[in-house]
Structure formats: C-alpha cells, structure tokens
Amino acid sequence: MELIGNLLLQAVQMLIVLALAPGLTGLVRKIKARLLRRRGASILQPYRDLARLMRKEVVLAENASWLFRVSPYTIFAATWVAAALVPTFAIGLHFSWTADLIAIVALLGSARFFLALAGMDVGTSFGGLGASREMMIGALAEPAMLLMVFTVALVAGSTELSNVVAFMESGEVGIRVSMGMALIALTIVALAENARIPVDNPATHLELTMVHEAMVLEYSGRHLAMIELAASLKLLLYMALIGCIFVPWGIAPATAGVGELVAGFAFFLAKLAVGGTLLAVFETSVAKMRVFRVPDFIGAALMLGLLGTLLLFVSRSL
C-alpha cells in the first residue's frame, strides 16, 4: 500500500512538471507583453500552440534521417526525467535517489547533445550554425553549473537534491556569501541554458545571433511540439532548481501528510509565479548580447562558482 502511494506521488510529480511547464512559458510571455504595454496572448496560449502543432502533419526535409525523427522524443524524455528528479513540492520521493544533481546536469547535456545533432542532420547552414554555437555555450555553461554544484554540495554535504533541500530547510546554513555567488552563477547558467535574453532571444527567428531557434528551424508538427515542450520543461526545471536550493521553504518533507503536500504545491506555484515575473522583468530591462560576448557573461558564472567554492574553504579554516 505504501509502495503504491509512493509510486503515485512520484507519478504526480512527473505529471505536475509536465502540466505546468507550458503555463510557465505563457506566464513569462504574458508579463513581458504587459511590461511592453501590449495585451499579449493568454497564459494558456502555449497549450493551444502545442495542441495545434500536435495535430498538424510533419513536413520532413528530404534529407532527414531517422535520427532527426527520433531526437525530439529523446530530447523530451531526457528533459522530462531530469525535471521530474528536481524536488518541486516534496522531497524524498520514491525514485529521487536515482540521480543526483550531477546526473541531472548530465541528462540535460544529453538533451543538448541530441538537439545539436538534429540541427546538423538536414545539412543546412542555419542548423549547423545553431548547433555549433549551442555547443560553445554549453561547453562554458556546464562547468559553471558543476562548480555551482560543488559549492552547494560542500555546504550541504551531498549532491542528492533531496538531501540538499532537507539540509537547506533545516536552517543550519544561515546567510553565506558563497551561496549568494552560487545563486548568481546558477541564474546566469539558467539564462544561457534556456536561450533567454541576454544570451539568446526566444522570440526571434531571423537573426544571425539566434542559437536555439536556428537548430530547430527544420522541425514542424508534432516534432516541433515535443521540442517546444522540452524547452518549457527545461525552464521549469531551472526555476524549480533555484527554488529548491535557495528558497526551500514550503517543500514537504519525506514523511509528509496530504495537508503538507498541498501546501508544498501551493508554495511551488507561488515560487514559479515569482520566478517567472522576475525573469520577465529582467528580460525586458536588458539588451541581447553579441554572441562573442556571451563567453564573458558565462565566464563570470564560472569564476563566481569557483570563488564560491574557495570562499567556503577560507571561511571554514578561519
């Protein structure tokens, strides 16, 4: 009986991230539109877009191979599994020990790997351009992310997110400079990984600085829907990650009852709303960077991650 309950909870977690992801994207778009004094589309628009794309036929380039057709599902699956392993409303779920934060980062790396391969499959110049830039950004963002993971793991004593959250919630941490640096580093990585301004512009299509959109240019129909859904999931994942490490309040403990779970869910929704708003405000207030200034931007995250780790040692030895 307990096993069934646990499995159910795990399934709820998987479905929640899937169901909320397009809504978060819609929310960010809506707030951005309002900040630009436009009315903007409804928050539900991404759901409608996905439904429409799903129903349409796929127009496949003549040269496309099976890899091009399999990749959307691979990318979606890797991102979904990664997103489902980040604590949202509760910790200690039945399978949360499957992969730690390092493995989650690597799963997102798998998704990026297949996305870049798919971009190169048709053999167009735009696809290759996107893939090459995406791999450059990824090559810098991934070590920055791992240094951030080191900082967090050194504070919390584990890379397992459930353990990290439990430790952070216990209030033993207090305010640390290192954690502040880790937060900034993670935010920069999140912006870069999700193709947000100032690294990439999710709204453009025909601009030479585009990265993500250039890779998925040849996709249409259900394939495009899977990739868009995966992109939304990734945004949600990073929000949930920042939420569970730096603002862990409200996440239900492993032995929680129904009440705590519901409260945890409400907290999670609130965190997403705040995070989405902050993202929209940030995106409207900065300009997009030239692509070769991006390494400086992510390099800052890399250095902050390293400094955070080193500061921990200094403060510990004092």
Add this chain to the structure above:
Amino acid sequence: MIELSAAIALGLLALSLAAAAMRGLSAASAVVYGTSAAFSLALALAGVWTLATQAGAQGVHLPIGLPWIGAHLTLDALSAVFLMLLGVGGAAASVFAIGYGRHEHEPHRVLPFYPGFLGAMTMVVLAGDAFTFLLSWEVMSLLSWALVLTNHRAEETRAAGYLYLVMAGFGTMVLLLAFGLMAGPEGGYEFEAMRTVERSPALAVLVLALMMIGAGSKAGLLPLHVWLPAAHPAAPSHVSALMSGVMTKVALYGFIRVAFDLLGPVPWWMSVPVIVAGALTAVVGILFANIDGDGKRVLAYSTIENIGVIFAALGLALAFRANGMPALAALALTAGLIHAMNHMLFKSLLFMVAGAVLNATGRRDLDGLGGLIHRMPKTAVLALVGVTAISALPPLNGFVSEWLLFQAVLQSPKLSQPGLQFLVPAAGGLLALAAALAAAAFVRFYGVIFLGRARSDEARDAHEVDRWSLGAMAGLALLCVLAGILPGVLIDLVAPAVDLAVGAHLPMQANNNWFTLVPVAVVHSSYSGLLVMVFVVFSGGASAWLVHRLASRRLRRAPAWDCGFPNADPVTQYGAGSFSQPIRRVMAPVLAARETVVMPPPGDATPARHEVQTEDLAWARLYLPIIAAIDYATTRLNALQFLTIRRYLSLVFGSLVLLLTGLAIWN
C-alpha cells in the same frame, strides 16, 4: 591462471614469427587475426577469473631472458584488471581486423607485428621484475612503431614514425633510470624486493617524477603528447584502436604499479603535479580535438584528454592516500580504473568507426565526408553509441566514471592541506570543462561525418562495412551500454586491485537495489544508470506512442526549409572548420589561433580567403627550441668528423687528462 596467461603471451609472440613465415599465404590474415582474437579473449577471461575469485598473487619463473635472472611473471589483482582490459580490447580489434584486414594492400607489413604487439603488452602487464618489464616495454614500443610505419610511403607517416621512435626511446630511458633508482645499489630488480626497500622521501619523489615522464610520454601526458596525434592515426585503424585504447592503458599500468604498489609512501605534495598535469592535459587535449580536421586525429587528441582525466583521478588517489584516507583514495582510484576500462571500450569503438569510414570512402578528412547515416546505417548507430559514451552522457558508461571522479573531487575539503583544498575544486572545474568540450568535439565528429549531406563523391557512394567489422563494433557498443547501466559489476571486479593499491575498496555494489551506485557512505549520493535508462526509454517511448496514437502520424517529405534560402551545394553546410569556429575563437589564447581574412582589392577577381592557423604551444615553446639546440650542436660538432689523426690523438689525450683531473678532485 598465470601459467595460462604467460603461455598465451609467449604464444602471441610466437604467432608473430609464424606470421612472418606465412608471407604470401592468402589465408594468413584470417589465421593470424583469428588466433589473436581467441588468445586475447582467453587473456580477458583469465583476468576476470583472477578478479572474480579474488585469487592472490601467483608467480612463475621462466628461464628466458638474462642469464641467472630469467623472467619473473606475476599475476595479481592489479595485473588482472589490465589483463582484462587488454584482452577485451585485443579481441575486439582482432575480430574487427578479420574483416578490415581483407582490404589491406600490404598485409605482410602488419601481420608479423600485430600479435607480437599484443604479446608484448601482455608481458608488460605480467612482468614481475624490472628487466622483464623494461624489455617488454621496449618490444611493445618497437613493434607499435613498426605498425605505425605500415603506410610508410607517405611522408607524413615517416615523420610521425620518427617522432614516435625518439619519444619512445626517451621514455624508456627515463623508465630505466626510475627502476634503477628503485632497485638501489644492491640491485634488487624483482618487484618483490623493491616493495621491501626503505626509501628516503626525496628518492620516492624523484622516482615518481621519472615515472610521470616515462609512463606519461607513452600515455600522452602534456607536454609529452606531441607524438601521439601524429602516430596513433597513422597506423591501420585496428592498430590505432589498440594503441589508443590499450597501449596508453599499459603505460598507465606502469605508473599505477610503481606509484601505488612498489614505491611505498610518497609525500602529499607530489600529488599536485599529477593532478595539475592531468587536468591541463584533459583540457588542452580536447581543445585540439575540437579544431582538428582529420577524423582519426580528433580521436587521438581525445585520447590525450581521457589520459588527463585518468591521471587527475590517480593524483587525487595519491593525495587521499598520503592523508591516510584509504576509503576516499579507493573512490578516486576506482574512478581512474573504471575510466581506463571505459575509455578502452569507446575509443576502440570509435577508431573502428573511423576505420570503417576510411574503408568505405577512402577519406579521413572530416570536410570530405557527410551524410553517411544514409549510406552506412549500421555503423552510424554504433558510432552514435560511441560518441554518446565518450561525451560522458548518461546512461552510458563514460558518465559513470566521470560521476565517480566528481564525487571524489567533492571530498577534497577532507584533505588537510589548504593547497590541495584550493587546487582540487579548480581541477574539478577544468575536468568539467573538458567533459563539456568533449561533447562539443563529438557532436562535431558525428555531425560532420554521418549527418547532413555528402561533401564528396566518395561519401556519396559509400557502402556498409563487412560483418566482422560490424560484429566487433557491436560488441564494444554493447559493452559500453552494459558498463553504463550495470557499473556495479565492474566496480566489484576491480575492487581487489584497488585494495592492493590503496588498502581499501568501495563497498560491494552487487546487492544494491536497481544496480544503483552508492560509492562511499560519506558521499550521500547515488546514481542508477539502469533506472535512468529505463525512465528515459519509457517516457520517450510512451510519449512517441501517445503522440502517434492520439494526435497525428501524418508525414510529408519536402525540400529543406532553411529559412527560405536552401542552397543545393553541400559546401554551404557547416563543416569541421566552421563548427569549431566559436570554440576556437573563445579559446584562442590556448590554441594560439590566428584568423586572417585576405580581401582582394576592388576590381581584382581572385577570391577572398579566410585562413586559420593554430599551433600546439608545447611544440612551439618546448620542442622547437630543443630541436634547434640539437641542430646547432650537431652542425658544430660535425667538424669533428674531418680532423687529422694528430688532432684526434690530442683530443683523446685532452679528454683523458680532463677525466683524470676530475677523478682526482672527486676523491
């Protein structure tokens, strides 16, 4: 088991002689490679058996070699790990070669050396005294040199062979010094005697430094790596697979044997150069893999990267051991050993892929390939497994060893020296950078070779390779997947070797739920490759099924969209050079990359040119000055060859006086 292994090693050496006698026989190739495959498989089984039964060290004394001394061969757990690695790699390469060898123009340039190369490597791993070790090491170097020169008519190959010979000679000389210092004035050249000698810390440090140079030059450690990207790709592909996959690991074995077994305690600060050299080697190696335009050279540079990763793990293990933390040293050493095994699997696989492509198209340059996923569908699938594994992506095997290594890096606060506490996370950052750059390099490798449109007629008319080659590649790909989802089996297997080296091993993983990896209790982290695999396959499959079932399954083929401006010329695709441009530009200082655009003046009809130059700084800053100095000295000394007899006699007299004076002052 030692008798069997020794017999096989000698059998392989004898097979070399037989192969030389079989010259001209049409079946020679199949016989030699088939026998090598069987022998290698037996070696792998002997290794696995020794590890699984946890048999103690077994020795045998052969009356060959130097008079009075003979050859001591020993098989203990550490040898068994590398015997297993060598056996699997050798068997796969030999099976591949049964098919691949049919296309060889001059089989007699490969056949007599190939089994002997395997045999010599086996002898290195089994050696129980310094003489046997060094002799086998030298035979291994020479036979691989002969194999590198297979295609000796190409100028490039001859240059690579020469460089390799010089570096191999230098490496063996350094090793000779290291073993001489370890044996001491009494000359205890047996490993058993070396273990018991008490050494001063200064001597231990000197020996370890020499081992780093000697074994490192064979493995490809910075800055001794310069020969590797020239020599490994020059050999036939199955030999490249052996050299990159197995021979570099035999070099690592030499380092591990001395550093962890024979030498005894080493001061903690000696781990610093090992970690630093390892981390830098990893980053620099993979950066060059990102910009090189030749498929096999990309693989060779990536070998340098992986050797760097393993050396960093070994350095970490040395640091933990020097601090009296055997459990954590075991974690780092396990990461290193597992990574050595994994690298053998996927690097051999990828070199075979490169060989298959070379066979099918006759080309190694990335910019002449493309679209092979349509022409060589089976090879393309197997290559995809290889590139995913080498890019350290879950749920395949490359990720397992990276994960273990990162877990070891995370334990650095427990080290008591502030220097190491600062250094190890920074090295961890470099290793993460190397892993991410590896993904970029292999997206490029796979994308330019297999995806897109064919860039040449050869690529357009390529054909799938033969069944033997496919079988060997499929076996390695399967092992990559298995080692990724059941890493516990491999970790339990190497446990006795880790025990032997650092006096502790990771807890047994066999009984964990879902084959989860739970390395050390204090780590509080776990990873289950099997479950990740199941989840990804299940959610991917289920979503694909649901979408096809409920939404739409219609599909129409149409010309590529490409923002409305598709260009039929395959040159407009991103190629090897353009793909690496962002990374080349970001990392320009390390690569010494210079880009020049030559624009013709208005009215001039010559095309504009964009030229990219990169340079290996180690070569430019370290080797070229040495070469220049040697050149200078030899030209000057050349005059000595043309003297009169009078002058020679006075030279002899002068040196005699000098020596005697020196002796007098010394005494």
